[in-house]
Amino acid sequence: MAKRDILIIPDTRLRLKSEPVTAFDAELRALIDDMFETMYDAPGIGLAAIQIGVPRRLITMDLAKKDDPPQPEVFINPEITWASDEKSTYEEGCLSIPEYYEEVIRPKAVKVKYLDRDGKAQEVEADGLLATCLQHEIDHINGVLFIDHISKLKRDRVMKKFKKAQKRGETTRDAYTEDTPEHRIG
Ligand code: NI
Numbered sequence: 001m002a003k004r005d006i007l008i009i010p011d012t013r014l015r016l017k018s019e020p021v022t023a024f025d026a027e028l029r030a031l032i033d034d035m036f037e038t039m040y041d042a043p044g045i046g047l048a049a050i051q052i053g054v055p056r057r058l059i060t061m062d063l064a065k066k067d068d069p070p071q072p073e074v075f076i077n078p079e080i081t082w083a084s085d086e087k088s089t090y091e092e093g094c095l096s097i098p099e100y101y102e103e104v105i106r107p108k109a110v111k112v113k114y115l116d117r118d119g120k121a122q123e124v125e126a127d128g129l130l131a132t133c134l135q136h137e138i139d140h141i142n143g144v145l146f147i148d149h150i151s152k153l154k155r156d157r158v159m160k161k162f163k164k165a166q167k168r169g170e171t172t173r174d175a176y177t178e179d180t181p182e183h184r185i186g
Pocket of ligand 1: 093
């Protein structure tokens with residue numbers, strides 16, 4: 001297993017539409033292991049493969065509370081098949097946009113079909129944090145970021161800040177100082 005660097009905006013790879021996973025082999029298992037190691041190290045509660053530069057439709061997640069046993073979950077080629085009309089608001093953050101948090105309005109509940117790590121078809125009906133996290137991560141594999149859901153004014157401001165940081169050579173982040181990992185959706 002190896003911890004990988006997490007891409008930070010304005011890295012253009014974060015705008016790629018990821019390709020489906022087709023092979024359920026040792027390479028995929030190694031990628032999943034690296035994603036969990038990277039996600040737990042950050043720490044974050046979700047991670048899409050493209051955030052470590054791999055354009056595959058693959059998500060890792062663990063929504064277990066701090067002192068509870070880990071609950072690692074893998075969602076491969078996930079697709080939203082239903083979304084509730086009812087919306088909810090959650091203050092989201094993203095490992096690819098460190099230290100920035102903003103309220104995002106999304107459907108409160110979703111149904112998602114996906115493949116598990118063995119390639120078996122699964123479906124989950126999610127609400128609460130799981131619904132928010134799944135939508136945030138599925139956005140990632142479509143090249144969409146949570147700042148696309150906020151006002152253009154706020155988005156332009158955060159993009160400008162990160163472009164300046166990139167010019168200073170700050171292209172990766174070794175540590176996240178905010179102490180509430182459940183805000184770092186992924
Ligand atoms: Ni994210």
